[in-house]
Amino acid sequence: MSQFLTYLPPFEGILPKWLVFVSVVSALNSLQAYCSTQYTSQLYSNGQVPASPLSGRVFGTWTFLSAVIRMTAAYNIDNPVAYNLAMWTYGIALTHFVGELIVGNASLKGRFLSPLIVASASLAWMITQREAYLA
């Protein structure tokens, strides 16, 4: 365990560790989306609307890109470019997910809730902590 802890970002506060955690979860979600259209269908429509294999791979690809940016920001949390890019990943994800509530088949229940909560909470967190980490 302590061996593992030495690999965590060498910064104070929980935010960098949170970014590592979300990044790892995002990467796993990305893998799931590549492996099964069921995953994407469950996420976006509670299984009501089938997802195409292509939409699963596209979701997996942009999710993996987000994971890479979040991991980079976690280890460079005092770098404004990395910090802003990570905020953008949450801003874009939140816009996308809210958009799916409006024009897509998503609804406020089931698996769709977690990305919505993670994106909005992380964005709010990063906005409020921005000055502290970049000072």
Ligand SMILES: *[C@@H]1O[C@H](CO)[C@@H](O)[C@H](O)[C@H]1NC(C)=O
């Ligand atoms: C999914 O969304 C489309 C477009 O709004 C709509 O026509 C369709 O009925 C929806 N499907 C389900 C199962 O809700």
